[in-house]
Amino acid sequence: MRLDAVLARIDSDLPAAIDRLFELLRLPSISTDPAYAADCDRAADWLVRDLASIGIDASKRTTPGHPMVVGHVPGDGPHVLFYGHYDVQPVDPLALWHRDPFDPAIEDTPKGRVIRARGASDDKGQLMTFVEACRAWKAVHGTLPCRLTFLFEGEEESGSPSLVPFLKDNADELRADLALICDTGLFESRAPAVITMLRGLLGEELTITGPDKDLHSGMYGGAAMNPIRVLTRILGGLHDDAGRCVVPGFYDGVPELPDDIAAQWQALNFDHAAFLGDVGLSQLAGEQGRSALEMLWSRPTAEINGIWGGYTGDGFKTVLPSRASAKVSFRLVGQQDPHAIRDAFRAWVTAQLPPDCQVSFTGHGASPASHIDTGHAAFEAARTVLAEEWGVPAAFAGCGGSIPIAGYFKTHLGMDAMLVGWGKDDDQIHSPNEKYDVESFHKGIRSWARILAALSD
């Protein structure tokens, strides 16, 4: 009964909760671009103030990068740590947005009402579902149901360089019985999902240099090495005809899916045609002979995320450029070693360089895959109450994205993590016109209230 009053309060307070989220969404906290550092700082300040408004003792904590926000609620019973991130992805190509990414609005769409803004889903909207659940609980009961620690990061979208040192330096303060992470989605945009498997991520940027200056292709074309040609030849060979990455040793440590998990995933009846159809595609483009859920959750990938070189403006310029660059990322699974793969990739590229070409590399983060131990009683409890909120069974699912924080919590704080979230497949996170369904926000807040009640029963 103490839950029902909280749920009622959540329902009546929804418009105010959306207004609060809009304040946070208006701050362009793009962590990867130094031009937005002050906005990241402002977002951290906003969270400190918002937690304080619920009576939570919170503070901004400096790091070599963007600040952390840490808050504490003392109490009896189980101690949970909630993690979310207040930074967001860049917004380019800006021309494809149909409104200012940092001017949030409610829009009516054929699929329902949505909150449109960069970060609406990833991760400001998700983060605030937990904060709003706490606010409602506090408003109704005057206290929170259990001991809580809040940890908000501002570098998740840029590889979390300050996170592990911060966890190590503040281990005693941050260690709890269980971590809660809200940065994932619903299964097929409809069923609550508890994530038990996350891919790791390795980012590499490479620049191939040929001539020491840009050349005119009329004067030098045919005799001088063109680094774009070298780059396309090398990266064009990154996959074999069966869709497998050809970097030597890449598949070391990649396990076959255990039969029980394969059976669970089979039972989910994933509709990959609908999943691809939503983005204008019809064919699975990954490794031949793998199911769609394997491609997305349990198989590693190699992807070119950006490429540039030469003249890219309007019109034409017959230049032989001095250099050409690309950003390449690898999603990792099982026991794949990010550092070994980085070394192997660099060696593989370097071995293919023709005479007169050099290559330089810049690393952009390296995190292994995470596997969640679902033994903690909270996992089954969450599955039960999530089914009540959403009206369908909750799944134990994999996740193609990389949220290395779950692994860091285990490694550095000895703490299991439960990842649940309310995003939908069409939220367009990391893309123009990101949105978060009002339904995700509303039922997400209610879901967290139910989970808090279950954890503290």
Add this chain to the structure above:
Amino acid sequence: MRLDAVLARIDSDLPAAIDRLFELLRLPSISTDPAYAADCDRAADWLVRDLASIGIDASKRTTPGHPMVVGHVPGDGPHVLFYGHYDVQPVDPLALWHRDPFDPAIEDTPKGRVIRARGASDDKGQLMTFVEACRAWKAVHGTLPCRLTFLFEGEEESGSPSLVPFLKDNADELRADLALICDTGLFESRAPAVITMLRGLLGEELTITGPDKDLHSGMYGGAAMNPIRVLTRILGGLHDDAGRCVVPGFYDGVPELPDDIAAQWQALNFDHAAFLGDVGLSQLAGEQGRSALEMLWSRPTAEINGIWGGYTGDGFKTVLPSRASAKVSFRLVGQQDPHAIRDAFRAWVTAQLPPDCQVSFTGHGASPASHIDTGHAAFEAARTVLAEEWGVPAAFAGCGGSIPIAGYFKTHLGMDAMLVGWGKDDDQIHSPNEKYDVESFHKGIRSWARILAALSD
């Protein structure tokens, strides 16, 4: 003797000639970028005024693109048309310039004094060598030595879309006994060269589209098609291991070098190691089994001049982009048909598209190679007087660049063209820090005075 006075006048007037060139160089007449259309127009106006200052009846003539400038000097004897272009290449990457590209200056360098600016060599400085020769002749003798027509174009760096229609519409006005074109260079930066062979140019821009929006590689990576991967795979296969372009039919119409020309070129003793060494390279990167001069003058090429897709800013973004693009150009020789090669290239790309990908193409000019008939007596006369000015024999040479105007003059006006110019290999045309040696400018003006004298003797 009438020549000696002109040469003396050229020597004494050089500082004023440089000042005049600087005025023209200050106009950022980048023809390929619509943002600079007004500057192209201003450059045409400047040329009209400058010709008028020598008493030449000149006018700006509108086209669907940038204007032409046409001037006439009536007279007896042979009638020659002089052609140059007042438009320039884009200046990016701007950060690599060590001064404003449109703020010209004289700089002292270890190799001598240079005029530093975009267009200093290509083609404003070269164009003005002829104008200044006429100015000196007029100042000394009160007239010009023969009947002259001037034609200055403003679209040479963007494919000359208005040129052929203009030639056709004004054929009677423009037809002369011989065309003179000043848009080429010295052989090995030291010997005057009369160009007898020019490569053609075909430009193509292609965009490959996969998903209908940018995707998050965590959510879709491994299952969804990545258009950068498709683009690199296709373009990475544009050449075979021997450096030959694999587009079917590409070598149709490519002749082997006639023995007599091969022998002439052999006698030039081209130092390809020095040529490449100037730009930080050491190895010939073209078709195996071909000499350096063949690669540069008589063999066709396929080059990727620009490529872009996905996230190219600072930091990292794990995007699967919706599209990826490239600009590709082909230098053409012999009887290669630009339109047939365009069709073959498009078919070759399209045939390699995987399911779910589309490609769109934009053409950027298509001109065949030119071969100059050197039968006109002016060719031998020019070789003789150029050797006098430069102190070394003049060469009949090829040119890797594409100056289709020579072919257009032949086709549409029935007029042979003589191409001579004073550029050096290190002028960095089309690159940052373009320059033109003061020696090129000065001796270029003197060279034209000598040629005018020889033509009108």
